[in-house]
Amino acid sequence: MNLYEETYKIVKQIPRGRVSTYGEVAKALGDIIASRAVGKILNENPYEEVPCYRVIYSNGDIGGYAGGIEKKAELLRQDGIEIVNGKIDLKKYLFNDFETDYPLKKLREEQQRLKEKLSMEDDFSVETIAGMDVAYGKKAYGAYVEFDAESMKIVKRKVVSMEIKFPYVPTYLAYRELPVLQELIKGEKPSIIMIDGNGLLHPRLFGIACHFGVLHDIATIGIAKKLLYGKEKDDYIFIEGKKVGKRLGKIYVSPGNKISVESAWKIAKKFMKYAIPEPVRQAHILANEARTRDEK
DNA sequence: GCGACAG
DNA sequence: ATCTTGTCGC
Ligand SMILES: [Mg+2]
Numbered sequence: 001m002n003l004y005e006e007t008y009k010i011v012k013q014i015p016r017g018r019v020s021t022y023g024e025v026a027k028a029l030g031d032i033i034a035s036r037a038v039g040k041i042l043n044e045n046p047y048e049e050v051p052c053y054r055v056i057y058s059n060g061d062i063g064g065y066a067g068g069i070e071k072k073a074e075l076l077r078q079d080g081i082e083i084v085n086g087k088i089d090l091k092k093y094l095f096n097d098f099e100t101d102y103p104l105k106k107l108r109e110e111q112q113r114l115k116e117k118l119s120m121e122d123d124f125s126v127e128t129i130a131g132m133d134v135a136y137g138k139k140a141y142g143a144y145v146e147f148d149a150e151s152m153k154i155v156k157r158k159v160v161s162m163e164i165k166f167p168y169v170p171t172y173l174a175y176r177e178l179p180v181l182q183e184l185i186k187g188e189k190p191s192i193i194m195i196d197g198n199g200l201l202h203p204r205l206f207g208i209a210c211h212f213g214v215l216h217d218i219a220t221i222g223i224a225k226k227l228l229y230g231k232e233k234d235d236y237i238f239i240e241g242k243k244v245g246k247r248l249g250k251i252y253v254s255p256g257n258k259i260s261v262e263s264a265w266k267i268a269k270k271f272m273k274y275a276i277p278e279p280v281r282q283a284h285i286l287a288n289e290a291r292t293r294d295e296k
Numbered sequence: 297g298c299g300a301c302a303g
Numbered sequence: 304a305t306c307t308t309g310t311c312g313c
Contacts, residue, residue, distance in 0.1 A: 033301070134303080136304060168304060170301040176304095177303075197302050207302070228302045252302090299313080303304050 001175070002165045006103050007041045014054040017080045018095035019088055021058040028096070030104030037167040038066070043092035054079070082231040107175055117214045118206070120239040123258040124219035128155065129271065130190035131279025133285035134177045137295040140164045142180035146190050147271070147279055154282065159290040160184055170228070173197050174208040181212055184276070188236075191219065192259070192267060194279045198222040199264070200244040201237055201254035203229045213257025220256025221264040223280045227252055236261075250275050 010028045014020050022042075026034040042052040043066055053075045057063045062083070065072035074081055081093055130146040139161045146156040160183045166176040174197075181195070198207030199222030209222030222245075230237040231243060237245035237252060245254035246265045249272070255264045271277035276284070 134304090136303090168303055170303090173303055201302080203301080222302085224302050226302060 001103055003167060004041050007038060008045065009046055010098050010100055011042065011052055011055060012050050013098055014051060014095050016068055019054045019056050019081065019093045020095050021056055024096040025055060025059045028098040028100045030102035033171060034104060034169045037169045040167050042267045059134065060090050062086060093295045107172060108114060111204050114214050115206045118210055119258045120255060120260060122260050122263050125191045128190045129192050129267065130278055131194045131196065131283040132181050132184055133196040133280060133283040133287050134180045135291045136164065138289045140180050141287045141290040142184045142285040143290060144184040144188065144278055145282040145286060158184060158288060159286060161290065161294060171203055174211040175293065177208060178211060185216060192221065193218060194221045194223050194277055195256060196223055196280050198224045198228055199254035199256035201228060201230055201252055205244065209256025219258040221259060221268060222254040222256050223268060223277055
């Protein structure tokens with residue numbers, strides 16, 4: 001699923017003389033949480049036939065335009081739309097009767113379905129611990145760094161790159177980064193993988209670490225630098241009363257698959273040298289080096 | 297303008 | 304996450 005193309009397919013439906021909003025387009029994609037992503041996607045619109053200038057703020061303000069806001073206003077006036085004091089009357093001009101199959105709703109349903117395959121019981125060995133992360137430029141660059149658990153030394157490094165097909169949308173991070181991680185894991189079989197992002201610490205209890213863990217039937221740990229969701233109490237994070245993660249200094253550790261909150265936290269702690277566990281930190285550094293080398 | 301849901 | 308550079312208003 002390419003969310004860029006899905007978005008262009010929707011925006012293309014806005015007729016001349018009407019406007020829609022970033023939020024309405026996001027709703028047509030299946031989740032209003034993607035409204036900022038819609039703005040980003042339209043900013044990169046490569047298609048002449050996709051009238052991205054017909055998408056404005058939900059308060060009636062014109063919003064941004066890569067070719068300048070003045071150009072956007074001019075194009076809208078050419079469509080016959082009145083702009084009064086920089087505002088457009090949405091009561092009069094709003095279009096939201098989109099034909100769509102709500103792709104984000106389908107992805108949400110997939111998350112719910114795959115969640116059934118999750119295991120929260122400890123079921124792992126501790127021989128090698130890998131970290132994975134992705135950096136972005138024109139393309140996505142993924143890095144895999146594997147540590148030997150006893151010597152704490154790096155035993156393997158790997159980098160891949162591929163086209164970006166999905167923007168960052170809160171709670172759908174997996175759909176942006178999973179394709180890269182899938183490519184990275186080919187031929188590798190670490191005991192445990194630490195992934196930059198959340199595991200259970202997610203509104204649907206299914207962050208990228210869970211998703212990857214289920215897909216590959218492997219033990220995973222989510223390592224997040226900021227709190228996405230949940231209530232914090234005494235270093236533990238709860239979602240609807242369920243303990244889903246534990247704070248480790250400035251970061252949030254949550255189980256992905258085949259591991260408990262406590263075990264995930266202990267493994268992460270063992271690899272703490274700076275603010276982020278070494279496997280993830282090294283993967284982050286390596287991914288950025290790959291991008292810089294390739295694009296700059 | 298603030299606050300706002302990982303990366 | 305990336306951009307991209309100042310020292311700051313709030
Ligand atoms: Mg990352």
